[in-house]
Amino acid sequence: MSLRTLSDIKLPVDKSEKELFVLASKKLGKKPAYFAIKKKSLDARDKDNLRFVYTVEFSDTPVKKEEIPLEKLPAGKVPQKPVLVVGSGPAGLFCALRLLERGIRPIVIERGAPVEERERKIDTFIATGALDENTNVQFGEGGAGTFSDGKLNTQTHSKWNKEVLQTFVRFGAPEEILWLNKPHIGSDNLKKVVKNMREYIVKEGGQVRFHTRLEDIRIQNGELVSATVNGESVEVSALVLAVGHSARDTFEKLLARGVKASQKDFAVGVRIEHLQEKISFAQYGKNYPLLPAADYKLVSHADERAVFTFCMCPGGFVMPATSEKEGVVTNGMSNYARDGVNANSALIAQVSRADFNSDSPLAGIEFQRKIERSAFTAGGGNYCAPVQRVEDFLAGKTSDKFGSVRATYGAGTRFCDLRAVLPDGVTTALKKAIADMDSRMKGFADGDALLTGAETRTSSPLRIERDETLQSPTATGLYPCGEGAGYAGGITSAATDGLRVAEAIFARFYEK
Ligand SMILES: Cc1cc2nc3c(=O)[nH]c(=O)nc-3n(C[C@H](O)[C@H](O)[C@H](O)COP(=O)(O)OP(=O)(O)OC[C@H]3O[C@@H](n4cnc5c(N)ncnc54)[C@H](O)[C@@H]3O)c2cc1C
Structure with a gap:
């Protein structure tokens, strides 16, 4: 049995995957006896010509993969x-x-x-x-x-x-x-x-x-x-x-x-939510019904404190993720279909020893806890999460209503100014990063995008x-x-x- 690979097979996104075998057979000049997809990625660089790119495995003879059991402890x-x-x-x-x-x-x-x-x-x-x-x-x-x-x-x-x-x-x-x-x-x-x-x-x-x-x-x-x-x-x-x-x-x-x-460095910040259709539009150039809900991954060095997006959940929900009483913590989830209205992602800034003011290995936990308690208080003290529209966050004022993006955080929300929740250095870095990230993905700084606090359990x-x-x-x-x-x-x-x-x-x- 000799397994070989064939890479860089491109299929327009509106074509059925069944055509892959036909395309690969054409390239090989024959129908292989064994054929399997090894890798599939989306090439979205040319917005007028989005394609899936495949690497496949094939063989001229049928393949039976056998597993060799591991040695057991005598x-x-x-x-x-x-x-x-x-x-x-x-x-x-x-x-x-x-x-x-x-x-x-x-x-x-x-x-x-x-x-x-x-x-x-x-x-x-x-x-x-x-x-x-x-x-x-x-x-x-x-x-x-x-x-x-x-x-x-x-x-x-x-x-x-x-x-x-x-x-x-x-x-x-x-x-x-x-x-x-x-x-x-x-x-x-x-x-x-x-x-x-x-x-x-x-x-x-x-x-x-x-x-x-x-x-x-x-x-x-x-x-x-x-x-x-x-x-x-x-x-x-x-x-x-x-x-x-x-x-x-x-x-x-x-x-x-x-x-x-x-101690170990980690990152804190907020969850940011956009309308998924706007993210998909920004990434794909138009809305393709057959393509999965688009994701993104952004990094900003506009501030001395690095800011990045993390754990992006296309078509997902913001989750109430505290494990301690009197704390509010956000995170994100999606079901397999990723068919929710909003896209969400952590938007977080790096924090380190200089922020903790203590050499104890437990100092980072205290730092997290303080933010989580501030979020609990800002949310009204009943596990509702503090939220703010991006436009208001950038202007430093409390929001008074949702725009086009409504919160998916199921435990309830309350409008606030997130400066009351996050350390000043983190707020400054996030503000700069939102504008900077918008220059790389149009719409990231959409005034109606919603920030929910606090994202503290990142690592x-x-x-x-x-x-x-x-x-x-x-x-x-x-x-x-x-x-x-x-x-x-x-x-x-x-x-x-x-x-x-x-x-x-x-x-x-x-x-x-
Ligand atoms: C909402 C959410 C979304 C996430 N999304 C993703 C994602 O899409 N992709 C990804 O790669 N990562 C994601 N993560 C992070 C990911 O879940 C973690 O990195 C991963 O689960 C870590 O695995 P672990 O086994 O080390 O610890 P954990 O998964 O945290 O498991 C630790 C377990 O230990 C148990 N435990 C703790 N203390 C004790 C004790 N004293 N006695 C007995 N049991 C104890 C806990 O109950 C827990 O079940 C997400 C996390 C959250 C909260």
């Missing part, structure tokens, strides 16, 4: 005490899946609820303001990304990126994520995928325990010996700390126990140190993992970090 080397995976986000789930493949049966503990119950609790929070601090948009089965757009593109070049996509497909994600250059699953699909993963872990002999929180750890002579879980002490042979960037109580406890951590504000064996240098057996520990910045990179940590645990016991 029975005599399997650890006797539990390997505890804390957190069921992408880092924890992919770590657990790989541990099972390697012959280690993990116990996954998750402070929040399973996904069905989680969905109900989030709906209740949106409707009534009754926040469950263990089950919300940050916490619960599937982690922070469950109520997201499920974008899977990553800046990292991990050797496991492809495997992560294949695994998502294996558990129910749309197959096209394997070849689209900007793959996304959609929140509706993600909920099914994480549930399928959980059921598989249990079927294969692992455990998944919900409403189960890591409360404390005990380190003896530089080694992690036990964990306190829902008030009970459990001896462990390894603990994967995949708690996400919002597990503030867990970070505080671990640091108090001597786990080494340091972890600290890094839990780990050495070359991926263990904490102050607690052997403790494996900081994923976004919360500072080693990932999204779903895919968190998942690959989960795989990396599982392999490190396997190697440790294999060599023992």
